[in-house]
Amino acid sequence: MNTEAITFTIDGKKIEARRGDTILEAADRAGVYIPRLCWMKELLPAGVCRVCTVRVNGRPQAACTQPAAAGMVVENDTEELRQLRRDLIDMLFVEGNHFCMFCERSGNCELQALAYRFGITAPKYPFLFPRRSVDASHPDVLADGNRCIRCGRCVRASRALDGKSVFGFTGRGPQKRLAFNGPNLAATDVAAPDHAIAACPTGTLIVKRVGYKVPIGRRLYDHSPIGSEIEPPAPEK
Amino acid sequence: MAKPKVATTSLCGCFGCHMSLLDIDDRILKLVELVDFDRSPINDIKKIEGQVDIGLIEGGCCNEENLAVLHEFRKHCKILISVGDCATNGGIPAMRNMVPLGECYEEAFLNGPTVVNPTGRIPDDPEIPLLLDKVYPCHEAVKIDYHLPGCPPSADTLWAALVALLEGREPELPYELLKYD
Ligand code: SF4
Ligand code: SF4
Ligand code: FES
Numbered sequence: 001m002n003t004e005a006i007t008f009t010i011d012g013k014k015i016e017a018r019r020g021d022t023i024l025e026a027a028d029r030a031g032v033y034i035p036r037l038c039w040m041k042e043l044l045p046a047g048v049c050r051v052c053t054v055r056v057n058g059r060p061q062a063a064c065t066q067p068a069a070a071g072m073v074v075e076n077d078t079e080e081l082r083q084l085r086r087d088l089i090d091m092l093f094v095e096g097n098h099f100c101m102f103c104e105r106s107g108n109c110e111l112q113a114l115a116y117r118f119g120i121t122a123p124k125y126p127f128l129f130p131r132r133s134v135d136a137s138h139p140d141v142l143a144d145g146n147r148c149i150r151c152g153r154c155v156r157a158s159r160a161l162d163g164k165s166v167f168g169f170t171g172r173g174p175q176k177r178l179a180f181n182g183p184n185l186a187a188t189d190v191a192a193p194d195h196a197i198a199a200c201p202t203g204t205l206i207v208k209r210v211g212y213k214v215p216i217g218r219r220l221y222d223h224s225p226i227g228s229e230i231e232p233p234a235p236e237k
Numbered sequence: 238m239a240k241p242k243v244a245t246t247s248l249c250g251c252f253g254c255h256m257s258l259l260d261i262d263d264r265i266l267k268l269v270e271l272v273d274f275d276r277s278p279i280n281d282i283k284k285i286e287g288q289v290d291i292g293l294i295e296g297g298c299c300n301e302e303n304l305a306v307l308h309e310f311r312k313h314c315k316i317l318i319s320v321g322d323c324a325t326n327g328g329i330p331a332m333r334n335m336v337p338l339g340e341c342y343e344e345a346f347l348n349g350p351t352v353v354n355p356t357g358r359i360p361d362d363p364e365i366p367l368l369l370d371k372v373y374p375c376h377e378a379v380k381i382d383y384h385l386p387g388c389p390p391s392a393d394t395l396w397a398a399l400v401a402l403l404e405g406r407e408p409e410l411p412y413e414l415l416k417y418d
Contacts, residue, residue, distance in 0.1 A: 099329065099331075100322070100418045101328065101417070101418045102418075106418040116412065116416075116417075119415065121384035121410075121415065122384035127326060127331075129371065131335045132335075222413070224412070
């Protein structure tokens with residue numbers, strides 16, 4: 001692989017990258033957080049959630065799939081893009097049924113954490129309250145379709161990391177649903193330790209009997225926003 | 238100068254948000270120094286008496302009475318705030334929204350495993366407010382100025398927002414006070 005060093009800018013800041021890096025990978029290494037949801041380090045990027053949208057030389061692009069190129073001018077933390085990302089997060093909330101108050105993933109959920117980071121107190125779109133199904137057939141794993149954002153992380157992880165291909169999708173557009181390679185979850189060879197379960201950013205795929213184990217106050221996003229693991233700490237005031 | 242007026246109510250909620258307000262502990266003494274209460278379950282006043290500066294709504298709208306009270310609050314409150322997940326997104330009561338209303342009634346009064354109802358009638362006394370087709374968050378019925386999510390929002394969240402408003406600031410919450418659970 002060609003590892004020639006290139007430079008470009010994000011919001012005016014000079015970023016060093018290697019040829020072959022995506023914008024998001026180069027930004028991470030430089031301590032610049034670009035919000036993301038369907039991207040996961042161990043997986044090939046899918047570019048489906050568009051939360052990582054940046055402007056590249058003025059054009060909107062998904063930072064998780066767009067390769068970095070020498071001299072490109074990237075906009076990331078602008079009011080326009082923050083608004084666009086807020087809108088996408090709002091839509092994910094109203095298109096599903098997110099009852100955070102009893103969700104096992106609350107406090108550790110990437111969707112919720114993004115809403116916190118963007119300071120969303122209520123979505124601006126009307127709630128749709130769709131009818132979605134819950135599959136509790138498996139002894140150790142629960143799939144609650146009410147919370148699925150169709151990011152495909154489980155689909156990619158099951159195939160690439162577990163070698164199982166348990167998850168997929170059926171339907172299109174608003175009808176798109178999580179599906180299993182069997183009549184129900186119990187009929188598949190999914191297991192609680194699978195990477196696919198851990199890959200779910202929301203409370204859709206849940207290991208049974210471990211919910212609420214981490215007390216409030218000690219969960220991943222209780223004290224610092226998602227992305228602060230990438231950004232250098234803010235200077236002391 | 239007259240003290241600012243605060244009114245509160247619980248629509249389709251569990252009173253948990255009001256409990257959280259009482260959870261501000263001794264700051265409640267400061268609160269009664271700072272404001273006067275109009276209609277509120279805290280003083281049992283049943284009707285808003287005048288113009289109110291800040292109205293706090295707990296709970297979403299599940300029936301026609303909730304809607305009427307919400308409209309009364311909107312009419313009389315300069316600033317109206319949705320307090321808690323039920324007011325901001327329907328909350329636990331909105332779990333019925335995925336089931337048609339008829340099926341909800343049948344399950345509750347006819348077919349549920351613990352139902353004893355020899356008349357086979359669904360209660361229809363005119364005293365009982367009619368249910369809406371769905372449980373609605375307050376901002377889908379009237380204009381809401383600010384939202385304080387949480388189930389319930391913590392006492393610190395409520396206090397921070399109230400103090401900010403009373404001091405004429407925007408109630409912007411620090412990261413740790415904005416929670417959905
Ligand atoms: S999946 Fe996340 S956003 Fe949805 S209910 Fe659970 S914690 Fe809330
Ligand atoms: S189950 Fe989880 S990982 Fe899979 S598509 Fe839904 S939200 Fe994404
Ligand atoms: S993280 Fe890039 S599109 Fe989802």
